[in-house]
Amino acid sequence: MARERRDNKGRLLLTGEAQIRNGSYTFRYTDENGVRKSITNWKLLPEDQPPKGDTNPECLRDMENRITDRRTKAMPKKTKTVNAFWQEYISMKCEIAETTLVRYIYLYNKHVKNEWGKDQSNLFDILM
Numbered sequence: 001m002a003r004e005r006r007d008n009k010g011r012l013l014l015t016g017e018a019q020i021r022n023g024s025y026t027f028r029y030t031d032e033n034g035v036r037k038s039i040t041n042w043k044l045l046p047e048d049q050p051p052k053g054d055t056n057p058e059c060l061r062d063m064e065n066r067i068t069d070r071r072t073k074a075m076p077k078k079t080k081t082v083n084a085f086w087q088e089y090i091s092m093k094c095e096i097a098e099t100t101l102v103r104y105i106y107l108y109n110k111h112v113k114n115e116w117g118k119d120q121s122n123l124f125d126i127l128m
Contacts, residue, residue: 011044017060025060029067039063083117 005013013019016027020040028038042050043059050056086108093101108117 007044014061014064016064017044027060027064027067029064032071039067079120081118081120083113086112086117 005018007013007019007025008023016029018026018028020026024040024042025044026038026040028036031037039060041056041058041060041063042048042054043056045061046059048059090101090104093104
């Protein structure tokens with residue numbers, strides 16, 4: 001098991017956090033578009049004292065919470081089952097051969113419908 005990562009003051013660093021050599025802290029995350037981003041701050045916790053000249057009153061953990069809250073609110077709720085999405089998809093298929101449609105339905109019923117077709121999902125999960 002990997003050992004816990006700590007800063008130079010002995011505090012436990014959470015996932016995505018790191019301490020840079022100059023003493024500041026950074027948080028790396030992936031945004032909604034899949035792009036890696038990072039934010040840097042001198043203060044990890046609100047009680048930390050920043051160096052002179054630093055005007056940012058917010059600590060890194062508060063910034064992290066704001067980012068993760070925004071990301072969780074942006075995620076769509078799981079509203080439909082996979083079977084419901086499948087029914088919509090098949091109803092839109094209009095110009096395919098009858099044998100192809102029969103084959104689609106057969107394979108879906110055999111491999112998907114009873115195993116994980118009843119799981120709640122959203123369109124974002126299916127597209128990914």
